[in-house]
Amino acid sequence: MSKFWSSLAKQVEPYIPGEQINDDTIIKLNTNENPYPPSKQVIRAIDEASKNLRLYPSPTVDELRSEIGNINELSKDHIFIGNGSDEVLAFSFMAFFEPGKRIKYPEITYSFYPVYAKLFNISSEQIMLNDDYTIPIERFYDSDGGVIFPNPNAPTGIYLELEAIKQILENNPSHVVIIDEAYIDFAKESAVSLVEAFPNLLIIQTMSKSRSLAGLRIGFAIGSPELINGLERIKNSFNSYTVDRLAIAGAIEAIRDNDYFQQTTTKIIESRTYLKNQLEARHFDILPSQANFLLISHKEVNAESLYQELKKQGILVRYFQKPGLENFLRISIGTPEQIEKLLEKIDHIIKPSP
Ligand SMILES: Cc1ncc(COP(=O)(O)O)c(C=O)c1O
Numbered sequence: 523m524s525k526f527w528s529s530l531a532k533q534v535e536p537y538i539p540g541e542q543i544n545d546d547t548i549i550k551l552n553t554n555e556n557p558y559p560p561s562k563q564v565i566r567a568i569d570e571a572s573k574n575l576r577l578y579p580s581p582t583v584d585e586l587r588s589e590i591g592n593i594n595e596l597s598k599d600h601i602f603i604g605n606g607s608d609e610v611l612a613f614s615f616m617a618f619f620e621p622g623k624r625i626k627y628p629e630i631t632y633s634f635y636p637v638y639a640k641l642f643n644i645s646s647e648q649i650m651l652n653d654d655y656t657i658p659i660e661r662f663y664d665s666d667g668g669v670i671f672p673n674p675n676a677p678t679g680i681y682l683e684l685e686a687i688k689q690i691l692e693n694n695p696s697h698v699v700i701i702d703e704a705y706i707d708f709a710k711e712s713a714v715s716l717v718e719a720f721p722n723l724l725i726i727q728t729m730s731k732s733r734s735l736a737g738l739r740i741g742f743a744i745g746s747p748e749l750i751n752g753l754e755r756i757k758n759s760f761n762s763y764t765v766d767r768l769a770i771a772g773a774i775e776a777i778r779d780n781d782y783f784q785q786t787t788t789k790i791i792e793s794r795t796y797l798k799n800q801l802e803a804r805h806f807d808i809l810p811s812q813a814n815f816l817l818i819s820h821k822e823v824n825a826e827s828l829y830q831e832l833k834k835q836g837i838l839v840r841y842f843q844k845p846g847l848e849n850f851l852r853i854s855i856g857t858p859e860q861i862e863k864l865l866e867k868i869d870h871i872i873k874p875s876p
Contacts, residue, residue, distance in 0.1 A: 530641075537637045540840055549863055551854040552838040554705070554815050556734035558786045558857070561779035564735070564772045571771035579767040581758075586770050589777040590742055594714050599747040602754065603773075605764040607704055607728035607741025610753070612638055613760075614670075614724060614743065617752040618698035619644045623667030628657055630846050632676045632702060651678070655809055659686045663693035672702035674709050677842065677852045679811025681709045684716065691720045698749065700724045705813035707732035707787055708794070714744055721746040731814055732787050733776040740765060740773040790814050794855045800865055804872065819849045823872050831871045837864055 523532060540553035587598035594600075604610035611634060619625050621643040627635045629648040639646045649661045655678045662669050669690060674681045691699050703725055706712045716723055724745040730736035743753060757764060765773075776783070798808050798816060806818045819825060829841035829851055840852040856864065 534641050535637060537634050541838060543838065547836060549837045549856060549860050551856050551860065551864065552840040552852075553736070554731055554813070554852075554854045555736045556731060556786065556790070556814070557855070557860060558734055558789070560734040560738075560772070561776060561782040563775040563779045563782075567771040567775040568768045571767045575767060577767070579763055579765065579770055581762040583765060583770055586740075586774050586777075587742075589774050590744070593777060593780075594712075594744060596714075596717065596744065600717060600744055600750060602743040602745075602750045602757075603765055603770075604741045604743070604753075604757070605769075606730065606739040607702070607726050608634060609739075609764060610726050610741045610743050611635075611670075611700075611702065612641075613753050613756045614698075614700055614726065615639070615642050615644060617756045618700070618724070618749070619668050621645075624665070625668045625670060626662055626665045627670045628675060630655070630675070630678065632672050632704075633842075633844075635670055656680055657682050657686070659689055662690045665694050665697050668697040668699065669694055670700040670702065672704060673713065674705050674811065674813045676702075676705065676813065677815065677817050677840070677847070677850075678809050679705070679813040679815060679817055680809055681812035684711065684713055687713050688716060688720075691716065691723055694722060696722075698722050698724055700726060703727045705731055705815075707783075708791055708814045709812035717744055717746065721748055724749050729773055729776055733773075733783060734786065735772065735776055738769045738772050740769050790855050793858060793861055796858075797853070797855060797861050797864075800861075801868075804865075804868065815852050815854045817850050817852050819851070820872070825849050825851050828868075828871060832864075832867055835867045835870075837867055 583603040584598060586603055587601040590601045591598045604613060615638040624645045624647050626647045626649055629650050649658060652658050657671060657675065687701060699722055701713050703712055706727060713725055724743055726741065726743050729740040801808055801818055806820045809817045826841055829839055832839055
């Protein structure tokens with residue numbers, strides 16, 4: 523604590539991101555990055571855009587909004603761009619959730635939601651998941667101040683069908699329901715088809731996972747023009763240029779290179795099934811993930827010690843020291859080579875020597 527801090531700076535409980543280690547020899551499976559590099563088109567576009575760094579970027583980001591609108595069959599008025607989806611989430615809390623009115627989110631979910639709730643003084647009801655870690659739909663009805671959850675949920679990876687999302691929307695007609703679709707490209711289908719029918723639906727997606735651009739920081743929201751205007755009002759009261767020239771240029775090409783996106787996404791989904799089968803053969807319990815990670819546990823292996831042992835052997839996975847998650851590890855889907863290394867190390871750690 524410092525005497526120079528405002529009461530807000532004293533009260534906040536900052537989010538703790540997964541470890542970012544600058545060491546190419548480490549196999550990094552802890553922050554759900556894409557194991558494949560971005561499309562070559564992206565790199566060329568960033569190179570070209572670097573010639574104009576002297577100039578401010580577009581404050582309205584129209585070209586990228588149109589590209590994202592096109593692939594979703596919506597006009598650019600339905601799209602908002604931000605500096606990573608974390609920023610879009612923060613703006614959404616400010617734009618749509620009211621201090622004093624309780625929002626609902628799952629008890630086990632993305633840990634940034636409680637951080638934003640505290641930062642913006644928004645009270646919340648944390649809804650317990652069902653015993654099988656699925657979302658109890660009815661408990662999200664009739665919220666006092668709005669609803670937010672990821673689909674697939676994080677860190678469980680469990681996907682919720684559109685029919686259920688529709689019911690949550692229908693039962694919250696006066697409040698915004700935010701569906702954080704950070705991992706949706708690895709799952710069955712986006713809720714974007716519901717946007718025209720539900721003016722209270724805000725979808726948030728990111729280029730960090732399926733488009734291999736975690737380092738570029740581009741996230742976006744899809745919703746009714748009414749909601750998008752609300753986000754614009756907040757953004758333009760904070761910083762007119764939240765996304766830079768290089769990020770805009772790279773993101774446009776990442777959307778345009780659909781073939782590369784399809785190829786890398788398919789490979790990750792195939793590797794997910796392979797890793798799941800391999801871990802099940804080693805008696806791990808695995809939640810049914812539709813994301814680019816698996817949440818795993820083992821009755822006879824302590825999750826924290828497995829995390830520590832893997833780390834010693836050069837493989838970083840995510841261990842959450844949080845109630846309800848003590849027995850789990852979250853493992854991001856790597857390349858086939860990384861997965862073989864992981865399995866080799868796991869075998870070495872869990873198999874007692876003869
Ligand atoms: C559920 C969820 N939402 C949002 C994000 C943030 O992504 P970014 O800020 O990189 O777009 C993450 C990142 O891990 C996530 O897991």
